[in-house]
Amino acid sequence: MSAWRAVLEVARWEFRRYIRPKQQAVGAAITLAMMLGGAGIARLGGDGGSTVELAVIGADALDIPAELDRFRFERHAATALDGLRREVEERERDAVLIVRGDGAGELVVRQTPAWSTELARALTVLAVRRRLEASGLDPGRLAAIQAPFDLTVHEAAPRAGRGERIAAFIALSLTLMGLFTGMGYIFISVTGEKRNRLSEQVISAISPQAWIDGKIVGLSGVSIVSMLNLILSGLVFLVLSRVIWDWSVPLPTTVERPDLLLAALGFAALGFLFWFAFMTAVAAIVDDPHNSNRNQLLFLPMAAMMPAFMAVSDPGATWVRVLAVLPPTSAGVLPVRLLVTDVAWWEGALAAALLLAAITLVRRFAGRVFRLGMLMYGKEPSWAEVRRWLREAR
Amino acid sequence: MTSRTPPILVLEDIEKRFGGIRAVDGISLAVEPGEILALLGPNGAGKTTLLRIALGMLRPDRGRVRYGLGGVAAERPDPTRIGYLPEERGLYQDVPVRRYLAYFAALRGMRRADARREADRWLERLGLADRAGDELRDLSKGNQQKVQFISSIVHRPELAILDEPFGGLDPLNQDLFLALIRELRDAGTTVVLSAHQMQLVERLADRVILIRAGRTAGAGTVEQLRERWGAGTRLLLRVEGEPDLTFLEALTGVRAARRTGAGEVSLEVERDAPLSALLEEIGRRLDVRDLRTETVTLHDIYVRTVGGVEEPAGEEVIA
Numbered sequence: 001m002s003a004w005r006a007v008l009e010v011a012r013w014e015f016r017r018y019i020r021p022k023q024q025a026v027g028a029a030i031t032l033a034m035m036l037g038g039a040g041i042a043r044l045g046g047d048g049g050s051t052v053e054l055a056v057i058g059a060d061a062l063d064i065p066a067e068l069d070r071f072r073f074e075r076h077a078a079t080a081l082d083g084l085r086r087e088v089e090e091r092e093r094d095a096v097l098i099v100r101g102d103g104a105g106e107l108v109v110r111q112t113p114a115w116s117t118e119l120a121r122a123l124t125v126l127a128v129r130r131r132l133e134a135s136g137l138d139p140g141r142l143a144a145i146q147a148p149f150d151l152t153v154h155e156a157a158p159r160a161g162r163g164e165r166i167a168a169f170i171a172l173s174l175t176l177m178g179l180f181t182g183m184g185y186i187f188i189s190v191t192g193e194k195r196n197r198l199s200e201q202v203i204s205a206i207s208p209q210a211w212i213d214g215k216i217v218g219l220s221g222v223s224i225v226s227m228l229n230l231i232l233s234g235l236v237f238l239v240l241s242r243v244i245w246d247w248s249v250p251l252p253t254t255v256e257r258p259d260l261l262l263a264a265l266g267f268a269a270l271g272f273l274f275w276f277a278f279m280t281a282v283a284a285i286v287d288d289p290h291n292s293n294r295n296q297l298l299f300l301p302m303a304a305m306m307p308a309f310m311a312v313s314d315p316g317a318t319w320v321r322v323l324a325v326l327p328p329t330s331a332g333v334l335p336v337r338l339l340v341t342d343v344a345w346w347e348g349a350l351a352a353a354l355l356l357a358a359i360t361l362v363r364r365f366a367g368r369v370f371r372l373g374m375l376m377y378g379k380e381p382s383w384a385e386v387r388r389w390l391r392e393a394r
Numbered sequence: 395m396t397s398r399t400p401p402i403l404v405l406e407d408i409e410k411r412f413g414g415i416r417a418v419d420g421i422s423l424a425v426e427p428g429e430i431l432a433l434l435g436p437n438g439a440g441k442t443t444l445l446r447i448a449l450g451m452l453r454p455d456r457g458r459v460r461y462g463l464g465g466v467a468a469e470r471p472d473p474t475r476i477g478y479l480p481e482e483r484g485l486y487q488d489v490p491v492r493r494y495l496a497y498f499a500a501l502r503g504m505r506r507a508d509a510r511r512e513a514d515r516w517l518e519r520l521g522l523a524d525r526a527g528d529e530l531r532d533l534s535k536g537n538q539q540k541v542q543f544i545s546s547i548v549h550r551p552e553l554a555i556l557d558e559p560f561g562g563l564d565p566l567n568q569d570l571f572l573a574l575i576r577e578l579r580d581a582g583t584t585v586v587l588s589a590h591q592m593q594l595v596e597r598l599a600d601r602v603i604l605i606r607a608g609r610t611a612g613a614g615t616v617e618q619l620r621e622r623w624g625a626g627t628r629l630l631l632r633v634e635g636e637p638d639l640t641f642l643e644a645l646t647g648v649r650a651a652r653r654t655g656a657g658e659v660s661l662e663v664e665r666d667a668p669l670s671a672l673l674e675e676i677g678r679r680l681d682v683r684d685l686r687t688e689t690v691t692l693h694d695i696y697v698r699t700v701g702g703v704e705e706p707a708g709e710e711v712i713a
Contacts, residue, residue: 005503006501009497009500009501010501013497016493017486017488017489193484195484196484196485196486196487197480197482197483197484198483198484198485198486200446200451200478200480200482200483201478201480201483201484201498201545201546202501203451204449204451204473204476204478204480205473205478205498205501205502206473206501
């Protein structure tokens with residue numbers, strides 16, 4: 001049997017073992033429910049920057065307009081105060097503002113809201129304007145006093161737009177989630193096969209390298225499906241939140257560059273290959289996953305991904321550019337740079353070449369460790385033994 | 395002129411070390427097509443290591459392995475023509491029986507449709523057809539053992555290597571597996587197995603190789619081994635009082651005498667010993683209450699060949 005066919009058989013087997021449509025559907029529904037629930041709670045608990053509607057009594061004292069910043073004011077007579085207070089108490093209204101002259105006022109709410117400081121600042125602006133007008137200055141002088149300072153900003157290293165940064169964070173989070181999902185499955189799969197004494201049956205039929213490769217392909221598929229499931233839940237959440245709460249999320253300009261998106265995705269996929277090969281080797285030298293201190297090696301990929309999160313805010317820094325080229329950090333940092341800034345073609349090409357070389361190397365080493373590690377039952381090989389396996393070609 | 399079919403597997407002067415331990419020390423053997431060859435030896439004697447070398451899972455430090463699978467001489471094994479039942483065997487517990495079998499058949503190169511068909515045939519043969527869709531964890535231990543066995547031969551191998559196929563089986567399943575292995579041989583599969591169940595091996599094997607501390611301690615058919623050891627009949631005597639072993643061992647034709655219980659003695663008698671004269675001599679000296687005869691078994695030969703040898707402390711590394 002050809003190595004390719006063996007790889008595909010194993011990949012298909014691993015994929016079918018862990019991807020079960022019913023479980024995926026339930027998982028997606030739970031994720032969506034959690035997103036909606038979380039957003040609902042956030043909306044109840046905080047203002048979220050959305051419009052705030054207030055009933056106002058004594059609006060003339062400050063000449064309060066119907067709309068100011070994100071506040072909307074609904075004027076009422078003083079006689080309505082008791083009724084309005086009741087409405088606040090009974091949750092029928094968020095707040096009532098009572099203006100007492102141009103220097104003081106009261107805000108009737110159930111609990112102090114996050115926007116109260118913002119409201120106070122907006123009212124202060126109105127009060128200052130009112131006092132200046134009352135001082136008798138001529139309109140030209142008044143306008144000169146109130147003229148804002150015109151500050152023009154020239155950025156040497158412009159920060160990416162909010163949309164780009166959000167996209168980069170989402171992409172990184174998804175990559176990290178996919179990475180850990182896949183590594184988790186690899187760990188469970190490999191240590192489970194060792195504990196269930198299945199290694200010999202498989203290794204007598206196909207080469208350890210084909211087994212590793214099949215696992216990596218199949219479990220990458222599992223990770224990708226899990227990520228797609230999450231993305232799908234996220235998209236449904238966005239649509240529903242728009243319908244329910246009229247939310248909108250700024251789209252990154254990268255959306256118009258599918259080539260960049262594909263390149264970023266490709267790099268993330270190469271990162272998966274690198275870390276999954278690494279993880280198969282680690283799992284093969286773990287005897288009891290519950291008691292092995294080698295589980296700590298699971299954190300290595302996380303450490304390598306951390307710079308990518310930091311790179312979002314400063315994608316042009318020298319250290320970011322270096323880490324975007326060198327494996328294994330390039331798997332996380334380069335996609336970020338692609339999404340938030342311009343990347344020279346040679347940087348991408350160099351990073352891809354180095355990452356592919358690293359994958360070839362780690363896959364080869366993983367194959368050696370895996371072949372012998374999978375046949376070792378009952379104890380974990382020492383690091384010295386692992387080093388010997390790595391030195392000795394079969 | 396007659397043309398002889400070449401051996402299906404040849405191991406020449408194989409040596410394998412694990413650190414300072416020599417697990418296999420210069421073993422040579424040739425497996426003829428269609429035979430059942432049994433490797434016997436105590437735990438740690440090197441049987442499993444030898445089988446893994448035969449499978450190509452381990453590379454010997456010295457020696458050579460050759461294959462004649464499909465009538466083609468080769469230096470590397472063709473996994474599609476070999477079946478393997480390891481000593482340490484397990485199952486994917488969360489997978490349905492048929493899918494499990496089809497997977498292993500596919501790994502051995504069988505087309506998926508053929509694999510499913512062959513899996514169904516074996517499940518039918520072993521009375522598990524109605525459990526084909528059940529997950530393996532839902533099967534009894536005996537049925538799981540049957541599935542493990544099927545998974546090693548479902549692809550119709552030319553050579554089946556079975557490491558301890560009777561291990562952990564109850565007597566009924568031992569007989570079933572014995573029948574299955576014979577069936578395999580009758581269908582043209584060559585079988586190499588290791589086992590500790592001497593009475594089963596005696597009934598099953600065409601040839602036996604006794605291994606002690608990584609070396610061949612004896613080889614041949616059971617009958618040849620008996621002859622080689624000069625083992626003939628065993629006399630089991632129950633006598634009044636305690637028998638005099640020195641007297642018994644001095645009798646003509648007696649190879650060995652040992653006390654087996656209070657007033658009981660076992661005599662190993664040479665194949666061509668004058669039995670009637672021997673019994674007459676014994677009767678004159680001892681008050682014999684009971685007498686039985688037994689042929690010397692493979693078990694006896696095994697114990698005498700490999701018994702008393704301290705097992706080497708094998709490294710836990712299977713590789």
